[in-house]
Each structure stands twice: as structure tokens, then as C-alpha cells.
Amino acid sequence: MVSTPRVLIVDPSEETREVLKTALERRGVQTLAAGHIRPAIKLVKEHCPHVVVLDLEAGGGSPEEALTRFSAATEGAAPRLLILGSVRRPQIGGYSYFVAKPYHFGPLIRRIEELLTAVEVCARSA
């Protein structure tokens, strides 16, 4: 993984945010959290997380609207996007990964770690 990996968790459920924060921080990951897309966009621009875990219900509108809105607003920052949703959505920008709900946290954490490793590999080869 990158030396100081940063993950932004965007999920309307406080419990999910708390569980992911706890699990990731114990693995040496710096975490940021938001319950809604609007503050999440701000956090992406300010802190440039390496991976964003985005629950499509955090947008308030439809999942498609949430995804489009978030991707458009964070295009410059280009974090790896791990999407949590009920139905698989088409990839956007080539950096989107999908986990169907309800998920188990163990495999989800492993997926996040894989993405962080991939970010490190990209950074080294750049």
C-alpha cells in the first residue's frame, strides 16, 4: 500500500462509517468520512483520498444521479471509486469497482486494501 493511504467513506449509515473507519484505521489507513455526497465532494477536493468508498444511497437522489454527480465533481482528483449498491452500475472513468449490498465487511476491507495496493503500484510506475 501507499505510505499514508487515505480512504474516504461516503455512506449514509453512521454504523457502516464507524465499522469501516475502525477496521481500516487498525490497518494503518487514514480515514475520512461523510454521510452525504455534498460534504464528500468537499473532502475529496481538500484531502485527495486514494480510494473513495461510495454508497450510492448517499446522494439523496437516484443511484445514477449520485454517481454522475460525484464523478463529475471529483473528476480532477480521480480517486479509485469503490461503489456500494444494490444493482451493478456501468463503470465510469475506468476507476469504478462495485460491491453488491448486503456485503460482508471482511471481503470489503480486503477489496479496499487491494485498491490501495494498486494505487501504490501506479504511483511507482509513474
Add this chain to the structure above:
Amino acid sequence: MASLFVIRGNDQGVRFELNGPVLGIGRDSSNAIQLHDNEVSRQHAELRLVDNAYVLCDLNSSNGTFVNGRLVRQHRLHSGDQVQVGSTLMLFTGPSQEEENLSEKVDIASPLPPGDESHIVHSMTQQEGSRLFDLQADVPEGSWLARARSNLQVMYRTALAVSHTLDIDQLLQRIMDLIFEWVEADRGCIMLIDPETKKLAPKVRRTRKGVRADEKITISKTILDYVLERNEGVLTTNAREDTRWNPAASILQLGIREAICVPMQGRYDLVGVIYIDTSTTPQEVLRKGGASKFTEDHLKLMIAIAHQAALAVEDTRYYSAMVQAERLAAIGQTIATLSHHIKNILQGIRGGSYLIEMGLSQHDESLVRKGWTVVEKNQNKISNLVMDMLTFSKEREPDLMPADMNRVVGDVMELMQARAAECQVTLYYQQAPDMPTLVFDPEGIHRAVLNVVTNAIDAAAEASESGAVRVATEYAPQEGKVRVIVEDNGPGIPPEQLDTLFSPFVSTKKSRGTGLGLPVSQKILNEHGGKIWVQSAVGQGARFVLELPAVLGEAESPTLTPDRTA
């Protein structure tokens, strides 16, 4: 929008909205109109939009495509057309045409124009009006005028009968009552064609007083076949003279002297038959001089009655299919919504369990405790969901007791602080300074207010500027009312959503709302003899008012607030 509504078949009750230039009909899932019918070909037919109308084209299907009972290769559909593929029957409804604006041509003016001296000279009830067909003294009984009047009266009463009930069995009983009032039949029955089996099934059987009721009515198959195949009514008075019948046919064996059998022809289909018969002994014939009981006039009128009855049967079936469709849609939506919420709660429980497992493996009690808190929160969520469902579904009496409205609402505000902070919404609470102790159900009102405030916070989170929710209590002694007002600065509610705001499982919060919050709040307020209403416009937030009668509590009674830690 144009649509196809399935009125018969495995997909009964499903409505397919037609919104494309080409729409496939078939068994395959690639079809826009997929039918679960083994008699339908995988790619059975197509609907093509041509000049703002849909043309139905058969795609060389195995069993053919039918419109209004006719086999078609291509057919331009009109509203009301029945489309049959396989054993699935669908009703086509075209797009609603733009109606001519008649408001400029018809005016309802309250005061009469000057010079107009119109006044009411006569008024009449519907019952009085129906006496149009009563026999009058100056009309000789038995004359053609009397007969015509009598016929009209029967038709009028038939029309009344079919318009007053949507229950097929009641309707058919009433039809048979009318027939027996008017015709000297000994026996009668109405048989309907079963939509599934296509076979005739008796629905009503009647015998005249004095005629053996336990005797089975055996109907001539010859007559039935003729009526069904030709779609013609028949009157038989003497089988030996009537050349339509084979002398060896059943009618001779049964010895029936007179019978009338008519088809029940609806708008598109035959729905059944009405049969009546009578036996006249040779002695009676001699005594009456050979006069028949049934005449051609009877036959004509029976055909007309049968047509009315058939239309009513069709309408009742369509109505039942629509009711069934609405019920299925409501059930489907309920299940989908509940499944979604339970899935989210399950996700929370999984999260808590994960932390507990991690804590146990790392011998970290703080982690275990954290996980347990998460599990407990989700237990409460599922409990609230179930409580909302139960509150909504059951008739309940409020548990009335003296309580402090300001405290009850204050508890809600305290409970919602964390959620508001998460959504970056500021909560403001203004208590009415003169609020006395009132009698109400504090648990119920707490839940009602909680649901409205939760919605307000979610709405305010969408505000373009900083989200804010203002809650205020109001005591209006001169009106005998107490109110809780919840205002948010969210995006507001579009007018088309206001009508369904209090409908269960209709949520404007897309996947986040249960769709039960507001209906439950409304139910609770109604149980108190109160009400809830909303004022909102797009871009102007929303203002919910929960109002109930202010019933004063006794001053010496202890003031109770609901125990929120339970």
C-alpha cells in the same frame, strides 16, 4: 401514454406502458412486453409506432395474433381493442387525446342575466321518472303500445340492475329475477363461459313456484351448440315442426315444448348464455286454444337483456382485474420497500458483528463494545420499522394520559441532534411558554413528531444553503388546539407529490425513506381527533403542522413523559 393491460392469463393485472417506436411481444425476456405464457412464441408480435398510432404486427407466430377475436397479420390498434396472443388477453388503451376546451363555450353563471325570468316549473326524482313506463288507463292492456311500454320498462329495470352492482353473482340473480317477473318461464339458468377453460359453467338456476325445484335442468346440447356457434338467439316451440333440429336430436327426447336460449354477447366476446323453458301439457294447450307462452317478442327482448347482462359481466371482470392489479402492485411495492430497509438493517448488524469478531480475536473489549452498540442500534431500527408497520396496520386507541407536549417534542429534538449534525443541519426549537398539561398519548405523539422531524432533517440536508429545521409548539386555547410546527429549508415538495405524501410506501426520499413515516404520523394524529397538513412549494422548503385537540389534564395529575430508554 398508450398501454396494454392484461385482463386474462398468467400475467393478469400487469399493465405494460407503451413508450417506444418498436415494442416486442413474446415469451423471451428481450421483449418489452414479456408474457409468461407457453402458448406465446418467443418473438410473437411487434407493436410499431406509425403516425402516432400503434400497429400490431404478427411475427409468424405459431398460434397467431388476434384482435377482437379475429386473426390478424397487421392491425392498427384503437382504444378498447382486445389483443390476444396465446391464452393471454390484453386490452389496448390509446394515448389520451387532447380534449377540446369547452370552458369557453359553456359558462356556469350564478346570477341569471337581466330579463331572464326562468324558474323551475317541475322537479322529479329518478324513482318518479322511472314511472314513465307504468301502464296507463288509456292504453289498452295487450295492445302493441302496452307491450312496447312493458318492454321498455323491463329494459330500463335491467339497465338499473346492471348499474347497481359490481358483483357478478348478484347481478345474474337480479337478471333472472327480472326475467321471471316478466316471462312465464318454468325454469331458467344463466351460464357463463369460464375464461380459463372456455367451457360453459352454470351460475344461476331458477325454477318457478310449483315446478319441481329438485329436478335437474337438462339443457339441450343441440340448442346450446347452435346458439354458441351462430351467436343467435333461438325460440323453440315445437321440435317436430322446426326443421333446424335433427329429429333424432336431444330436444325430442327431452320433450321440451318451448325454450328460449340467447347468447350473452359483450363488446367483443360471447360471455355466456341465458336459457329459459316451459312445459305446457296437452290439456293446457287445449284449454288455451294452442297459444304459445313464448313469442318472437320475448325472444327479441331476451336477446337485448342478455346483451346488457354481458356488458355488465365484462365490466365487472375488468374492474376485478384492475382491483387485482392494484392490489398486486401495492403488495409488490410493499415487499420491495420492506426488503430494502431490512437489507440495510442487516448490513448494520453485519458491521457490528464484524467489529465484535475482530474484538474477540484481538482480545479488545472496546472493539467488542463498539460492535455491540452498532448491533443494538440496528435492533432498534428494525423494532421501529416493525412498530411503524403495526401502528399503520392496526386500529388502535391512543393511550391517553396527562403529559407535557413541550417535553415530548423536546425529547424528539434531543434524539435527532446527532442525525442533524451528521447531515450538517441545524435544529431550532421554540417552546410555547404557556403550554399546560394536556391529555394525549405521549408515545404516539413522540413517534408522529419524530417521523416528521426526521423527514425535515433529510430535506434540509439537501438545502442549497445551510440546512435548518425549526420546530415550534403552539397552544391556542381559544381554538382548543395544540400544534407542533416543523419547518425546513429543503428543496420543497413538488405539487404532484403533495397528493401522495401521506400514502404508505410512497417515499420521496428514493431508497432511503420507508414510506411509512408520514402515513403513521397522520394515523396517530387522526386517532387523537387531530390532523396533519403541509404547506410547501419547490424552492421554498416545507412546513408541516401537526394539530390535535387540546384536552386539559388535571392540575394535580402527575406529568409523565415517555421513557425513551426502554
